Amino acid sequence: MTQDRHGGGGLKTINRGGRPAALTPQHIVLLSEIVSRMPHATLGELAAELDHLGAVQVCTATIRRTLRAQGIVRTMPKQHALGASVQPEAHAAVAKRYGYTAAHRREAGQYSTDLTDAEWRLVSDLFERPEGSRGAPARYERRRLVDACCYVLRTGCAWRLLPSSFAPWQAVYKAFVRWVAVDAFEQMQDRLRQQWRDRMGRSAEPSAAVIDAQSNRASPQGGECGYDAGKKVKGRKRHIVVDTLGLLLAVTVTAASVQDRDGAAEVVAQACRKAPTIERLYTDGAYGGQCARAIEQTHGIRVEVVRRPGNRSTGTLHDPQRSLWQEPAPGFVVLPKRWVVERTHAWNERWRRMVMHHDRKTSTSAAWVWLAEARILLSRIALGS
Incomplete structure (x- = not known):
């Protein structure tokens, strides 16, 4: 035929x-x-x-x-000469914003990282002891302990350098370790994520997700560590799965020497246990091939690899008879469904504790990610309520 x-x-x-x-x-x-x-x-x-x-x-x-x-033929992008400059497209003029906004003028406690009354009401039951419970009364207020953890997250200071206005650093660190053991920060982020998705008109659980990994340096504190030859980074790697709004679904921390495709199995399994409604997973080229097929066979979800238009390994399928199929203009191109996970990485790095791994245990490094994402959602929900 x-x-x-x-x-x-x-x-x-x-x-x-x-x-x-x-x-x-x-x-x-x-x-x-x-x-x-x-x-x-x-x-x-x-x-x-x-x-x-x-x-x-x-x-x-x-x-x-x-x-x-x-x-239909496959065309490869042209390789620009060394040193050639690419003229960016003209963008519409956007009015610059100066000064503080309502989010900056929030009525908090002594520090801007302290939780407001509205924010504390949303998550207080996760940290307070239930009424009528046995045992000696709490020596330090739970809210102030959470504020101290948020202060360390935002400033990146050592535990011993906590201001004296907080509880002693030993008490704060002991409470933090106890909350990490019971996944209190993860539960807080899960609750707030569902509330924010409901406010955005989405269902409580997502049907599509995006996966990506990021390598960061590690301090000489010790613990699991490796070298990422691709990014030239010695430290650890965060593997995260987010929904299409950029909200965190799962996170694992490994040595930076672990390839993206090797660390995908655990974080995808964690995301599927939490959100069984996931039907499609968007990835980059590092998760293609056997890794994508393994995810599809194990979890029964579709994996769609989103590649850059200028990728010289696969190129672009082009039909000369269709004038609409034209090669995109050179320059920066926002990848569909992929930019949301890159934005989540940028959100996390605004918290100075997240710029470098200072903890020996990878579970503690993952807990900081949950707390950072929960803190962002707390500000959003409380500000709009």
């Missing part, structure tokens, strides 16, 4: 006998739609998506022959 184009751009099937074609005209139309939606996908990813949507299994050689018959 051969495909031929005619005036209306339609497909004509000519049956010359022999073995029937692996792809019917309906499958070819579906393949063209997949290519227009995933122009940077590999042949294996196109075959997997066609199997998922069209219930037909074909090899990559059949995909290649079919695309060639339709006139």
